[in-house]
Amino acid sequence: MSRYQHMFARLNDANQGAFVPFVMLGDPDKQTSFEIIKTLVESGADALELGIPYSDPIADGPTIQKASIRALNNKITPADCFEVIKQIRAQFPDVPIGLLLYSNLVIKRGLTEFYQAASDAGVDSILIADVPLREAQRFIDVAKNTSIDQILLAPPNASDETLAEIGAKSAGYTYLLGRAGVTGAETAANIPADELIAKLTQYKVAPPLLGFGISKPEQVKEAIKAGAAGAISGSATVNIIAENLDDQKAMLEKLASFVTEMKAATQK
Amino acid sequence: MNHLNSKFGEYGGMYVPELLIPALDQLEQAFIDAQNDPSFIEEFNGLLKDYAGRPTSMTLTKNLVSNPNVKLYLKREDLLHGGAHKTNQVLGQAILTKRMGKTEVIAETGAGQHGVATALACALMGLKARIYMGAKDVERQAPNVFRMRLMGAEVIPVNAGSGTLKDAVNEAMRDWSATYDKAHYLLGTAAGPHPFPTIVREFHRMIGEETRAQIMEKEGRLPDAVVACVGGGSNAIGMFADFIDEPSVKLIGVEPAGKGIHTPDHGAAICTGSKGVLHGAYSYIMQDSDGQIEESYSVSAGLDYPAVGPQHAHLHDIGRAEYAAVTDEEALNAFQLLARKEGIIPALESSHALAHALNMADEADKETIIVVNLSGRGDKDLAHVYNILGEQK
Ligand SMILES: Cc1ncc(COP(=O)(O)O)c(C=O)c1O
Numbered sequence: 001m002s003r004y005q006h007m008f009a010r011l012n013d014a015n016q017g018a019f020v021p022f023v024m025l026g027d028p029d030k031q032t033s034f035e036i037i038k039t040l041v042e043s044g045a046d047a048l049e050l051g052i053p054y055s056d057p058i059a060d061g062p063t064i065q066k067a068s069i070r071a072l073n074n075k076i077t078p079a080d081c082f083e084v085i086k087q088i089r090a091q092f093p094d095v096p097i098g099l100l101l102y103s104n105l106v107i108k109r110g111l112t113e114f115y116q117a118a119s120d121a122g123v124d125s126i127l128i129a130d131v132p133l134r135e136a137q138r139f140i141d142v143a144k145n146t147s148i149d150q151i152l153l154a155p156p157n158a159s160d161e162t163l164a165e166i167g168a169k170s171a172g173y174t175y176l177l178g179r180a181g182v183t184g185a186e187t188a189a190n191i192p193a194d195e196l197i198a199k200l201t202q203y204k205v206a207p208p209l210l211g212f213g214i215s216k217p218e219q220v221k222e223a224i225k226a227g228a229a230g231a232i233s234g235s236a237t238v239n240i241i242a243e244n245l246d247d248q249k250a251m252l253e254k255l256a257s258f259v260t261e262m263k264a265a266t267q268k
Numbered sequence: 269m270n271h272l273n274s275k276f277g278e279y280g281g282m283y284v285p286e287l288l289i290p291a292l293d294q295l296e297q298a299f300i301d302a303q304n305d306p307s308f309i310e311e312f313n314g315l316l317k318d319y320a321g322r323p324t325s326m327t328l329t330k331n332l333v334s335n336p337n338v339k340l341y342l343k344r345e346d347l348l349h350g351g352a353h354k355t356n357q358v359l360g361q362a363i364l365t366k367r368m369g370k371t372e373v374i375a376e377t378g379a380g381q382h383g384v385a386t387a388l389a390c391a392l393m394g395l396k397a398r399i400y401m402g403a404k405d406v407e408r409q410a411p412n413v414f415r416m417r418l419m420g421a422e423v424i425p426v427n428a429g430s431g432t433l434k435d436a437v438n439e440a441m442r443d444w445s446a447t448y449d450k451a452h453y454l455l456g457t458a459a460g461p462h463p464f465p466t467i468v469r470e471f472h473r474m475i476g477e478e479t480r481a482q483i484m485e486k487e488g489r490l491p492d493a494v495v496a497c498v499g500g501g502s503n504a505i506g507m508f509a510d511f512i513d514e515p516s517v518k519l520i521g522v523e524p525a526g527k528g529i530h531t532p533d534h535g536a537a538i539c540t541g542s543k544g545v546l547h548g549a550y551s552y553i554m555q556d557s558d559g560q561i562e563e564s565y566s567v568s569a570g571l572d573y574p575a576v577g578p579q580h581a582h583l584h585d586i587g588r589a590e591y592a593a594v595t596d597e598e599a600l601n602a603f604q605l606l607a608r609k610e611g612i613i614p615a616l617e618s619s620h621a622l623a624h625a626l627n628m629a630d631e632a633d634k635e636t637i638i639v640v641n642l643s644g645r646g647d648k649d650l651a652h653v654y655n656i657l658g659e660q661k
Contacts (some may be wrong), residue, residue: 130545
């Protein structure tokens with residue numbers, strides 16, 4: 001069983017959904033980034049979604065763009081990111097770790113080489129924000145060969161055809177988009193329609209985690225009530241980092257209480 | 269499934285968030301339907317003729333070339349309404365916008381030429397335009413910002429990243445991913461995700477078709493070479509498209525070498541040869557060893573873009589087109605030369621193509637006919653060139 005399967009089984013037994021925070025690796029620097037991620041797990045994060053900073057993040061709103069810029073200004077490279085992941089993996093052998101990044105970082109390094117490096121660092125899944133299903137097959141093939149789950153994304157406007165394809169190809173979990181647009185806490189997620197959740201079940205997609213526009217415990221509760229297997233919160237988490245850059249202690253404390261509250265909302 | 273081929277060899281594709289796929293599919297379908305609809309063709313051709321001023325003329329230069337073997341012609345896109353070739357394809361996409369039942373248009377612009385073309389088309393067609401422009405470019409191109417606003421477009425400065433064209437494209441794509449229901453993204457060059465490179469080529473291909481007819485009338489034969497500058501690649505692919513299957517016609521694209529292609533300050537994606545994904549397409553791009561996109565540079569804002577349209581990458585790899593690079597200095601010389609010798613002030617972008625053609629003309633040892641696509645006029649560049657030449661003197 002993969003770490004995701006273990007996690008979903010454990011949560012199922014506990015009658016809970018998953019809470020998965022997202023942060024940018026290397027934001028604002030390597031050491032602080034490690035402390036941040038450690039805090040997230042120790043405060044109750046069920047899994048991690050981690051970004052690799054990129055110069056041109058077209059699926060991200062201002063909050064996550066700025067996180068990328070902070071890290072890039074500190075000369076954080078993909079190699080640095082893998083180092084941070086290795087440290088986290090050494091300390092937390094069971095927490096599922098997902099990467100969320102952009103295609104050019106993978107293509108430049110070479111698909112197999114990149115996925116192998118990720119796998120060696122302890123990564124469980126990879127989601128590429130600018131690789132839609134239509135371009136995904138060669139990434140899925142490499143993922144299979146390197147023991148990585150390729151995460152597919154189900155948008156709210158997905159056709160039946162798309163959902164069927166996701167069902168046939170998804171592994172790990174399915175990233176269920178809460179709304180159109182780019183990442184950001186400014187515009188709230190819509191709670192998925194029963195109809196969509198029913199279709200996801202019908203097409204047997206990997207467990208859906210709802211993301212984009214999740215910043216409050218009530219949203220986590222509602223998402224899980226609507227049938228999502230959990231919720232992902234990116235910009236709200238990153239905002240806490242951005243607002244406390246000059247006081248690391250306060251930053252970690254606020255992150256801890258945020259994660260604790262969000263996790264508490266996953267109890268069914 | 270795509271109905272049209274989304275790739276050119278290994279290049280192109282649709283590297284965009286899943287959310288945008290339905291919007292791109294809708295656009296592809298609208299384009300296919302339009303191409304098969306005589307009423308679309310009639311409307312498009314009518315606007316091109318009566319509003320934009322097509323066909324544009326073809327001018328044989330009189331004093332520019334001293335080599336008696338050479339005839340150098342200029343395809344006069346500078347005479348098109350709006351001042352550059354950009355107007356052609358914008359009119360086409362504006363009609364598609366209406367046919368898709370959308371009422372808003374999103375566009376990006378660097379120098380402001382595509383923004384101006386978008387603004388004029390939207391004013392004409394009653395569409396609401398919002399145009400993303402890097403904050404640095406908003407400052408550098410103040411007259412074009414005023415033009416766009418005069419014609420009713422909203423100009424939105426983009427502070428993210430480097431505050432130039434690539435960031436404006438990013439922001440336009442972000443906007444579109446939330447607003448595709450009522451807004452069309454009117455991309456300004458033959459780059460970006462499928463179907464843009466194909467649509468933009470087809471809506472500019474009259475440049476090459478007219479060139480063929482005009483040169484046949486004047487010379488009774490095809491030219492030996494057609495030369496065009498390459499930013500994203502729209503004026504070049506418009507000039508090339510009708511000649512791709514004519515092996516006797518050399519296709520030559522000219523990239524901006526800026527301060528030299530061995531310095532970091534250039535925009536010559538093909539000539540420096542690194543492949544990757546930017547703005548939805550796999551092509552030649554400028555990047556560092558990790559795949560982070562690098563800033564481009566050129567004296568001409570319209571060529572200051574760190575990628576190139578995917579069909580050019582393919583034409584390069586199969587050897588059908590050649591790509592050269594011309595420095596700021598060579599382009600500025602050609603700019604002044606054309607003004608002095610022929611009484612035509614070209615855009616700095618087009619001056620790159622001209623500079624390369626002049627080098628070819630010097631070297632020709634047999635009878636040679638060259639056509640340069642004079643993609644735009646230089647009015648927009650006057651203040652910029654004035655400042656540079658003032659500094660030099
Ligand atoms: C006059 C002119 N020529 C050329 C270009 C470059 O674009 P493309 O390579 O798409 O023709 C521009 C872009 O702004 C332009 O204004």
